[in-house]
Amino acid sequence: MSGPTLETPRLLLRLPRAEDFDAWAAFMADEESARFIGGHQPRAVAWRGFTSVAGAWQIQGFAMFSVIEKATGRWVGRLGPWQPEGWPGTEVGWSIVREAWGLGYAVEGSAAAIDWAFANLGWDEVIHTIAPENHASQRVAIKLGSRKLERSARLPPPFEQAAVEIWGQTRAEWFAQRAKVPL
Secondary structure: OOOOOEEOOOEEEEOOOHHHHHHHHHHHHOHHHHOOOOOOOOHHHHHHHHHHHHHHHHHHOOOOEEEEEOOOOOEEEEEEEEOOOOOOOOEEEEEEOHHHOOOOHHHHHHHHHHHHHHHHOOOOEEEEEEOOOOHHHHHHHHHOOOEEEEEEEEOOOOOOOOEEEEEEEEHHHHHHHHHHOOO
16 A cells, blocks of 8 residues: 655654554553553554554545654654544544653654645644643644644544543644744
8 A cells, every 4th residue: 555655854654564563562552652542452452453544544545654763763653644433523643652752753743744634635624632631742732833622522432431632723823833843
């Protein structure tokens, strides 16, 4: 399957490949890393999520990218556009392996993914669904120029019990402040 590859100063964002799965499964097995994205998953469940993202690329023409650290070739997370059935909006989300937290990869990669989503998907808004206690993701959203939106939402099953805040911004807001987003 082919699709876009985005390049930032330190990252390559590309479609998931079979060789990414071991790193993906290890990431989803880490309680802390998976805490706000559905929780710890055994390998077989992680496989279903991994192939769901790959399938979304085939069916919708967009989904999360695999995040590859250019300097090492290492898989360091997933991020990008996401809107499965019943989702509360047109999201660009991020999840980075714990070993790469604090390096700015979520902001750097998400900025490229937001640019791509607005240029290629015709979206008028980008949201981020963030758990109220996920302060690290709130800081990423703020660095991206997003704000907490005055609307509430629930995720679709099986995550409907999880409280989320909707953060985001419009296309016009993004392009008005894009130069200020740190890379």
